[in-house]
Amino acid sequence: MNVLIAVDSFKGSLSSLEAGDAVKTGILNVTPDAYVRVCPLADGGEGTVEALTLGMGGRLEPLTVTGPLGEPIKSTYGIIENSKTAVIEMSAAAGITLISEEEKNPLYTTTYGVGEIIKDAIQKGCRHFIVGIGGSATNDGGIGMLQALGYDMLDIDGNQVPFGAIGAKTLVKITEENVIPALKECSFRIACDVTNPLCGENGCSAIFGPQKGATPEMIKDMDSWLLQYAKLASEKYEKADENYPGAGAAGGLGFAFLAFTNAVLESGAKIVFDETKLEDYIKEADLVITGEGRLDSQTVMGKAPISVAKLAKKYEKKVIAFAGSVSNDACICNEYGIDAFFPILRNIQTLEDAMEVTNAKSNMVETVEQVFRVIKHMNNR
Numbered sequence: 001m002n003v004l005i006a007v008d009s010f011k012g013s014l015s016s017l018e019a020g021d022a023v024k025t026g027i028l029n030v031t032p033d034a035y036v037r038v039c040p041l042a043d044g045g046e047g048t049v050e051a052l053t054l055g056m057g058g059r060l061e062p063l064t065v066t067g068p069l070g071e072p073i074k075s076t077y078g079i080i081e082n083s084k085t086a087v088i089e090m091s092a093a094a095g096i097t098l099i100s101e102e103e104k105n106p107l108y109t110t111t112y113g114v115g116e117i118i119k120d121a122i123q124k125g126c127r128h129f130i131v132g133i134g135g136s137a138t139n140d141g142g143i144g145m146l147q148a149l150g151y152d153m154l155d156i157d158g159n160q161v162p163f164g165a166i167g168a169k170t171l172v173k174i175t176e177e178n179v180i181p182a183l184k185e186c187s188f189r190i191a192c193d194v195t196n197p198l199c200g201e202n203g204c205s206a207i208f209g210p211q212k213g214a215t216p217e218m219i220k221d222m223d224s225w226l227l228q229y230a231k232l233a234s235e236k237y238e239k240a241d242e243n244y245p246g247a248g249a250a251g252g253l254g255f256a257f258l259a260f261t262n263a264v265l266e267s268g269a270k271i272v273f274d275e276t277k278l279e280d281y282i283k284e285a286d287l288v289i290t291g292e293g294r295l296d297s298q299t300v301m302g303k304a305p306i307s308v309a310k311l312a313k314k315y316e317k318k319v320i321a322f323a324g325s326v327s328n329d330a331c332i333c334n335e336y337g338i339d340a341f342f343p344i345l346r347n348i349q350t351l352e353d354a355m356e357v358t359n360a361k362s363n364m365v366e367t368v369e370q371v372f373r374v375i376k377h378m379n380n381r
Contacts (some may be wrong), residue, residue: 001034001379003027004111004285006278008304010293010324011045013355015365016051022361023322026368030376039276041290043304044132044191044268047090051301052087052130052275063120065113066148068094068137069103070163079119085128086121086276090114090250093136096212099137104213105204106139106222108354110163111253115148118123122182130271131192131257133250136272136346137212139165139205140225141198150179151260159254161231165205165218165251174232181259190257191268193302196248198255199227212251216316223258226252235365269307279311287375288319289368300336309337322367324354345372 007019014022020038027036040055043047053060058080067073078087093113096104118129138144143153144163153161154173159295188219196202205214205222214222230242233255240259241247245254249265257263273279282288290305300306311321321333321341333341344363345354353359 001031002284002286003034003036003289004039004281004287005036005289006041006308007322008043008292009065010039010050010355010360011046013293013324013357013360016047017055018357019291019364021298022364023291023368026066026365027372028347029365029369030372032333035284039309040272041304042272043307044193044270044271045134046091048130048132048268048272049078049089049092051081051085055276056080057082058085058087061120061124061164063117064118065093066110067113068098068109068143070108070110073098073113075113075117075122079121079124083128083312084126085130086118086126087130088114088121089132089268090253091132093117094138095135097135097136104137106137106164106209106212106214106251107166107218108164109138109140109212110144110258110282111136111138111140111142111251112148112163114253115145118145119148119180121187122180125185127182129186129188129227130191130275131188132268133151133253134191134193135333136250136253136336139209139212139214139222139251140252141168141252142260142330143171143229146256146260149183151176154177154298158266167224168229169221171229171232174236180375185260188261189271190246190254190263190265191271192246192249192254192265193268194249195245197244198230198242198247199223202218202248204251206250208251208304224313230255269302269304269341273307273311278308282312282317283315285317287316289322290319290320291341293324295321295323295325295327295328295330295333295341295343299330299333300310305338306333306336309333313337320371322364324360342371
């Protein structure tokens, strides 16, 4: 039996690889002669760096960078040496979880640290980048990132504009004399699952600004400043299109990548599938295993396990899912390619106990074991 495992992380408990390895253990306890492959699974959001980097034999690279408030913070990104690929989550340098509720203010939060990570990876030889841009605390249009990469974002006096969205207010000139030369050799796959433009009623300021601390007045101001920035960029960079779907992602970071780098915006799951060659492995498999922390009606709204199931059904493969918990409306997943799903909780536990790593691994192994005992029995009939 050839089994392909691609399980998303159980957030706050098991990583994608930990969950996948637990499934593998349960299978081999019943069918030790099975060929079992574990592929990392992520959707470009939290956990993507660890899943992709470690799942593809890379290393995690610690780095001190400029945080969203302009203060030094400790960050981490991944390097996959054999393909000279860097795996980055922008939230590791400019994420909303890095600041308190009281500190939220998109006028001053910056993406400068994201640029510092990219610069460090370039210096270490990386030329291919996978960047997840969810969970931002910023609305600076990526100006901070560009400054870190050497773009001079200048005010009327020829000085660098300040950090934050307010920098776009005084921006009158963009020059590239000091840009890192190797940047033009780099390609970027941006994991982006939103389609918002940079400006307007569906733009980043209006839609995402409030959760980052923006008042109605701030939203109006930031939207006009970013439009001014986009028009300035379009005079020099032909890909500077403020209306491109996803340009408004991460407070306009999507726009900066599109306009100033060799970048494409793609579904996070698609990027992970491509990089891990998941489709090739699914073709070879007899059975596909997926799952996530909670299986419910939201799972079918483009989450990673359903993406795996859809890909498996392309090749008429059976799909089983395991989840930390299962809601009453999770049966809709059966209509989207998951043939059967199983919660792994085996007795009454507090949420804290259920999410404890040792307990979660044990629950996974034992549940998978029982399911595969049934499969083995049916195959031996």
